[in-house]
Amino acid sequence: MPLDWNSFNEGDALPELKKAPGVTELVKYSAGGGDFNPLHHDFNFPQSKMIGSIIIHGRFKYASLGELVSNWLDHGGRIRLLSCQYRGMDLPGNEITLGGTVKRKWEEGGEKLAEVELHATNAEGKNTTPGSAIVVFA
Template sequence: MAIEAGQPIDELKVTPDRFLPIRYAGASGDFNPIHTDKEYATMVGLPSTILHGLYSMAQVARALTDNAGGPANVKSLSVQFRGMGFPEKEITVSGSTTSVEDGVATVELVAEQDGNQIIRNAVGTAAV
């Protein structure tokens, strides 16, 4: 993990396939049709099916975990959901270490897709 304030973390890039929302619905129990039925999603005014917000958050958690050297080092994570994520479009999670105190790094992260922030103001802490 980046251990100096201002140092960027390694970016995470992931492209969810069109079936991911269906698999995620099965895993999470959230079968809201805006995630799984394109016809329904467009009928209610969305451009297409959208990703589950918690899937997007999981990618932020994954980036923090990967940079922290594993899940045992992650101490906390908070996020703000700010936009819709879509299948078949790359998500990029980036961030930087803002401080290191008493063996704990604080990292600010953001998840973007097509230049739009889908998660912002994410803050995680990890043991270093």
């Protein structure tokens, strides 16, 4: 059901999204997103060898935070701003938990808005990809 602005409050958590993308999922993301940096599929690439593994695309995590927000909105609102920072690498096969919390709800210039804090947490509990979103409701 499309999300209604009146149906949530500051402090509410967004429904979590868990993923453990393997090499195949990274290849699918490369094909869809057009990023063929070997760091995301070739274990023999020098930078992969230096790191000890291929790594999940930062942009895959960014897009997954977008998916988390999109699933929550269910097209009841639109994303105005979506940002994140890549603070730590995530490796294929390792589970990432994507989540968020409503930080602020307000009305401005006839628009109903909300700001959401976002995170992608690894198995050790470290937030590798902090982010935020501003969403607007008609």
